[in-house]
Amino acid sequence: MSISVTFYRLSEQAIKRLNESLKFDADSAKSYATFNGSLEAVAYLLSKQKDNSIVELLNEILSPKQAIGIQDLSSLDPLELFELYSADRLFPYLSPQKISKLLGVFSEFSATDISSAYNSNELNMHKVYPEIWHDDNSENQAYNERHLLDDFERLKKIFSSAKDEQDYILVFTG
Numbered sequence: 001m002s003i004s005v006t007f008y009r010l011s012e013q014a015i016k017r018l019n020e021s022l023k024f025d026a027d028s029a030k031s032y033a034t035f036n037g038s039l040e041a042v043a044y045l046l047s048k049q050k051d052n053s054i055v056e057l058l059n060e061i062l063s064p065k066q067a068i069g070i071q072d073l074s075s076l077d078p079l080e081l082f083e084l085y086s087a088d089r090l091f092p093y094l095s096p097q098k099i100s101k102l103l104g105v106f107s108e109f110s111a112t113d114i115s116s117a118y119n120s121n122e123l124n125m126h127k128v129y130p131e132i133w134h135d136d137n138s139e140n141q142a143y144n145e146r147h148l149l150d151d152f153e154r155l156k157k158i159f160s161s162a163k164d165e166q167d168y169i170l171v172f173t174g
Helices: 012-021 039-047 052-059 078-086 096-106 111-117 120-125 145-164
Strands: 004-010 031-036 092-094 168-173
Touching: 004 012, 004 145, 012 168, 031 145, 039 052, 039 111, 039 145, 052 096, 092 096, 096 145, 096 168, 111 145, 145 168
Parallel strands: none
Antiparallel strands: 004 031, 004 168, 092 168
């Protein structure tokens, strides 16, 4: 089993309804994309040789700083976060402005750049989840260069669609 991250694209109206009701209905999403165990590695590869502000921005792919009904997630201690998560009251999201910034960072990288930066031994040595990266790029294998390239393209696609329509992205990790 791996940690998956699902991004739900929501209009501003859907975000307002969620903020009022604090009940998420997946049918309110324009689209979604689920990533299984790869996003930490994508963020790691994109952040190599970048300044701290870019690294911090890339970390928000997995851990947004904003959430519905909460101004700043960083102000909550781990127990408070756990209680909100357990009560289905934690809805972290990326704003259209944050999506635009992230897409700007993504656009600096091509598939060739990701391929050149991919090193399974380095990912494992730096304990990048799930720490089982390898070099077998067969279709039936995950946690490899092909997996990261595929997921990087899907990531750019959902962020690009969200940017084009000024949508928000709700981030569910589990």
